Amino acid sequence: MFYKVTDWDDAYANGAHIPDAAQYPPRWQEQAAAFRSAHPPRQMDRSDLFLPDGDVAGLAVFIHGGYWMKFDPSFWSHFAAGPLAAGWAVLFPAYTLAPRARITEMTVEIAADIVRAAEIVDGPIALTGHSAGGHLAARMICNDGTLPDEIAARVSSCVPISALTDLRPLMRTGMNDTLNIDAEEAQRESPALLCPRMDIPVTPWVGGAERPEFIRQSRILADIWAGLGAETELVIDPGRHHFDVIEAMRDRNSPLVRRLLRPARGRQA
Incomplete structure (x- = not known):
């Protein structure tokens, strides 16, 4: 079957194709506020770091989405529930949104936050993020010095959720009036x-x-990176749409959280 994009804005429009889509952000914000009330985070400038009771197994990082233009960590705190219950600290890094910052600057900000949190929390580092945050999670493990070698050596897994991994199509959408992605940045940040x-x-x-x-x-991320020698596996979660695919982050026993917190397999602890 042939596949061709003819409407780039619709191709990347999630809410228009999800029932009751407008209810999700306020629900997330309400659930996140309740979670923070029960589990007050440690503030790291604009970012939140949740610490478990007792010994810490490692550092999980969840980078929020919103097409690099919306939201902040306060909408997503409840998605720390799964890793936190498994004994992991969970970082929700903040980053400056477009148009105030370009995606290149966001990459630098996220990496800096991970480095700061890694100085506080020992052990393996598990990276994830949703949508634009999935892009930034994958961007952290590109072999271009984004993360310092000593921090990258601790990364035990990367699970980009619903990630945008090739920025070139976004240049054809109306969103690019705000994102201002050009060909050079698309090459550098995809x-x-x-x-x-x-x-x-x-x-x-x-x-x-x-x-x-x-x-x-x-x-394409799974296929291209596998072709370059990385260990990859694409998981297509049946029946899940863009807004509910992250619900599994709240359950320590979900396949998503188990995959994220997989054993480090000999990497630095």
């Missing part, structure tokens, strides 16, 4: 166009009911 660090397992995770472009974007 994980699918870069080489990964070879010793980090990567699991692009995407809902089976998502827009075809999101499934394609996850597939």
Whole structure:
């Protein structure tokens, strides 16, 4: 079957294809506020770091989405529940949104936050993020010095959820009036166009009911990086759409959280 994008804005429009889509952000914000009330985070400038009771197994990082233009960590705190219950600290890094910052600057900000949190929390580092945050999670393990070698050596897994891995199609959408992605930045900041660090397992995770472009974007990362020698596995989560695919982050026993917190397999603890 032939596949061709003819409407780039619709191809990347999630809410228009999800029932009751407008209810999700306020629900997330309410649930996140309740979670923070029960589990007050440690503030790191604009970022939140949740620490478990007792010994800490490692550092999980969840980078929020919103097409690099919306939201902040306060909408997502409840998605720390799964890793936190498993004994992991969970970092929700903040980053400056477009148009105040370009995606290149966001990459630098996220990396700096991870380095700061890694100085506080020992052990392996598990990286994930949703949508634009999935892009930034994958971007952290590109082999271009984004993360310092000593921090990258601790990364035990990367699970980009519904990630945007090739930025070039976004240049054809109306969103680019705000994002201002040009050809040079698309080449520099697209994980699918870069080489990964070879010793980090990567699991692009995407809902089976998502827009075809999101499934394609996850597939190309898995395929291209596997072709460069990385260990990858694409997971298409049946029936999940772009807004509910992250619900599994709240359950320590979900396949998504188990994959994220996989054993470090000999990497630095």
